[in-house]
Structures are given as C-alpha cells and as structure tokens.
Amino acid sequence: MNTPCFNIGAVERDTGLSKDVLRMWERRYGFPTPDRDSNGERSYPAPQVERLRLIKRLMDAGHRPGKLIATPMEELTTLAPRRSVQATTNETAGTDELNELLALIKQNDGTGYQQAMLQRLARQGLQRFVQDTIAPLTRRVGEAWEDGSFEVFEEHLFTELTKRLLRQAISSLAGGNQGPRVLLTSVPDEQHVIGLLMVEALFALEGAECIPLGTQMPLLEIARAASAHKADVVALSFSVAFPQRQIPGLLQQLRQVLPAEAELWAGGGGVQRLGKLDGILVLTGFDSAISALTNWRKNHQ
C-alpha cells in the first residue's frame, strides 16, 4: 500500500467533489496539493483523498470549506456537526432500543439486526414500524455518519438491510387500487431510496396504487412515466444530503414538463426548509403525506 495515487476523475468519483471544485480549492486555499504525473496531470496521494472525504463529510454537516481546509488533520477528526442541533427531541422514548439496533450494525451483525427488526415489525405493525423505528433510526444513522461515529460502510450495510426489510414488508401488502396512482421516484443525483420506501409503505397501507420507479429518474423521463402510467400524483423524495440550493429549480423545471393534471408532491428531509412553490405540494412529514392522500381523495370522488 505504498502511496497509491488517484487522478482527478477518480477523486471526483470517490469524494463527490467536482473537478472544478478540486482545482479551485487548490488555486484558492493551496489544498489539496497533488503531485503531477509525466503528462503534467494531477495525481492525488491516498492520504489527501482521505482528508478530502473527511472535509466533504464535515461540509455536509454544515461546516464551511475555508475553515476546514485551514484546520489541521487531528482537529478535523474531532469536529462535531453544526447543522443538526435540535434533533434529539422526541427521541427520549425508545432511545435505548434504537441504540441496541444501531449497536448490532456496529458489530457487523447483519443477521441479528434483521431478526431484531422483524420482531419489531411484527410487534408494532407496519405503520408504527415505519414512523417509530425506521424513520428515527435512519435519522440517527445520518447524524452518526455526520459526526463520524459511523463509518461509511456501516451506513451502507444499514441502508441495504433496511431497504430489504421495507421492500419485503411492502410486497407482502396486496397492491391497492382505490386511491390515487402515485408514482414514486427521485431526481438524478438523489440516490437515497429509504424515504421513498417509507412513504410507499404508508401509501400502500392506505390502499393507494404505488408505482415505485426507484431513484435517479431524469426529469423528462419522469414526465413521460407520469403520462404513460396516467399517474395522479408524482411524489419525489429529497434527502437532507441533497444540495438544497438546487431543489426549487428542479421542482419548477419538473412542474413545467409534467402533465398539468398530475400533482407534484415533494418530501424528505431536504425540503423541510423550502418555501412555498407554485403547483407543488411540500410534504413536511409522514402525517402531512397521509393527509395529502386523504385530501386528494376528498377532491377526486
């Protein structure tokens, strides 16, 4: 493992920082300081890539790059998150149980986690399971990832296993066909699917007809899918990690290309601070999602 090197494209892939940003940081802040290969192209040593990944994580947690880059490495690893301060409010109840579940993931005990979750599902029923177990657990994992107490691969394992549980639960429900036809998906660059699965579970419980298209649909394809499926509602999910600044523009762009008769709903952690947008319904939580559904039914009978 003697100092493997990454070119700028590989660093972009691995860190999520665009080439433009990597070059700009080098120009402005003097970091990173890649070597040059025989063609004069940047060649990033692995430790610098690690540091960039750490910086990116702290940025996603609300820190600013200028400060971070000036901070020495040791200090970086101990920095706390800035954004999610008011998070731990209604988590007094059941906190210990959630911690136990997370501990299973941290011990790399995927099987144990799955079994414990299935028990909870059986005990709580799907709706409560989604709202009281999956949702807070997901948020907790996000926070833990931000403050560094969760490794990336632990988060991946959690995500993969949780997706399985949800999908399994959903497919055990008979496909509803009373309610609106709801097309569930996300925009390109938004790959978090757990939010979509949670809301699908709730909608399916209510008997709505869900069309799960997975994540990362190009906007124009969402519009075509909505036409082809005669969807009554297009529901998009934005995670907290999604670049907030892009959301309003994306939604309005999609609203423009979407059939007029299809409603556009947006939910997830990313849209909570969003203002009102014309022709778009912002879902601020699970209750809001369910009441949107019942409202739709009231207006379409």
Added chain:
Amino acid sequence: MNTPCFNIGAVERDTGLSKDVLRMWERRYGFPTPDRDSNGERSYPAPQVERLRLIKRLMDAGHRPGKLIATPMEELTTLAPRRSVQATTNETAGTDELNELLALIKQNDGTGYQQAMLQRLARQGLQRFVQDTIAPLTRRVGEAWEDGSFEVFEEHLFTELTKRLLRQAISSLAGGNQGPRVLLTSVPDEQHVIGLLMVEALFALEGAECIPLGTQMPLLEIARAASAHKADVVALSFSVAFPQRQIPGLLQQLRQVLPAEAELWAGGGGVQRLGKLDGILVLTGFDSAISALTNWRKNHQ
C-alpha cells in the same frame, strides 16, 4: 410546456454526458446548439436534451458519437444496437415465457409481474430462478432498452420490482456461516445492483457469509470495510453499461489498497472482455462464480 430550458449542469445530470463532453461536442460537431442566457451561459432546450439522451443510449449500445450526431433525428430513433449481436443463442427455450413477463412490465402491470415471478421462483427454486429467469430477463431488458423498445421508466420499474423479489428470496435464506466471508459491493458510478443480488443469492445458497454493502462504495472505503469485516473475498460487480476503459485501472487501484489477505473477485457483464489482471479473479459467469467459491474452500480448510 413552452420550451423549458436546462443549464449545462442539469443536462449533465439528465444525460450522463459530462460538461466537458457537452462543450467539446459543441465545439467539434456543432451540436448541441444551446442558447445563451443573460449571463452568457448555455441554456439547452428540452428537445436537444432528448436528442442527447437518445445519442447517449445509442453510444452505450456501441455506436460512435461522430456518426450519430451527423444523423438526422428520424433516423436515430430507428437505429439498431451494434454491440449485442451474438446474444440470442441459448434463449430458444423459455423465450415465450420470458416475453410474457416482459409484456407485463410493458403493460405497466407491476402486480401481475410480481405474482408471475413468485410463481416461477416457487417452481424453479432459487438457483434456477436466478440463472434461468432473472439473468436472461435482465439481459433482455438491457437489450430492449438499448434498441429503444423499452422506455427508461419501464426499465426502472422492472429493476425495482426485480430487486424486491431477489432481496425477499435472499432474506428468506438463513445467513450462512461456513464459507468465506464475501463482501459484495460496487465502485462509485456503478449503481446496478441486480448482478450483486444474483450472485449473493447463489453464494448464500452455498452457505457462504455474504455482507451486502449495496452499490457505489468509494475505493478506500471498500478497503476499510474489508478490514473491519475481516472479509475473505471482496466481490465487485460491473455492468455492461460501465465505461470499460476505467475498469482495469479501478481494479488495480483497489487491489493496491486492499488488505493482501483479501481476494478480489470481479464479475458482471462489464468484465467479460477483460484480460488477466494480477491478483484479481475475473468471474465470467455464474458457474465461474460458484467454482471460485468451491476453489476458495478447497484452498482454505
């Protein structure tokens, strides 16, 4: 829908063509021809974005951009795929049944598809189901997508439902613990997970201990995960859609940062034409994967 416009970043997201490529094509070929907004920045009309998406699809199917861009739009829509010529060989048997399954997707009948697949699973058993149903079906969908007879959203629906089936089948297996500990994942930019799920199903059937980390793990994180989980094998999947040229470099880079005691296996449609690589085992198919597993056991008892 009066000519909505996309900036270059949105086009990159929606088409998968990098900003560099978009600018270069404009310089070289005179297409696309975006307008400019008040800041002098490119503004792509929706029809051009559609055309770019079509071109990208045909490129993934083996065509060359120079030709495609010179081709008029009407002709583009009728172009056949170039790459997958020898595909339809051993598909004589059961072709009609597979066509029926695909027809369900095309009719947007997700529920019917799921039921039909569950029946097949029960009839064939998991191993045959993976090899004789899921695998050819997935290949067929890929081909159909390439030659334009499948819409993107139909492919998404198929993918989402098939993932559910596989995950459900896998989680019904008791977690094995005899065989090697196999860490299953993919590199960043490789988001196709069905191949991973198929091989996980086979390995789990053989009693191996699978650690599914989902897709898109940064290389350095794969290495950390392998250490933390004490993985005996890291198995990566590359779909046919993954840029072939990047694969050898990626694998060697990963091999460098991976613990020496962990084996590195690479499978999927993307690695079939790959030459031999030092310290990396290329899996050319399901049989090859299973024999790799038994070989490993032979060498580690």
Added chain:
DNA sequence: TTATCTAATTTGTCCTAGACAAACAGAACA
C-alpha cells in the same frame, strides 16, 4: 438588547481554448 438592512466575503459553477493519450478504424502487409 434585538432586529433588519447593507456591504463584504466566501464559494461554487460556468466560461474559453489548447493539448494530448487512449481507443478505434482502415490499410498495407504477411
């Protein structure tokens, strides 16, 4: 002291235009 508005700063994204290497196609050759 708190609130609000303005100015300065930070930061990401976009721009042009040039260079080069890897991949590919086709021709000449064995």
Added chain:
DNA sequence: TGTTCTGTTTGTCTAGGACAAATTAGATAA
C-alpha cells in the same frame, strides 16, 4: 485470413478568468 502499422476519433485534462448566489459581518434603527 490474420497482424501490424498509421491516421482519426474521442474523452479527459490543463489554465486562469468571470460572476452570481449564499453567507457572514457590520452598521443602523427600534
């Protein structure tokens, strides 16, 4: 028919400049 060589195609990298949106800091008013 197969192989090597050469020219073309194509993607990715480089440099540094510009600017707008977001954020912070400072100043003024309540």
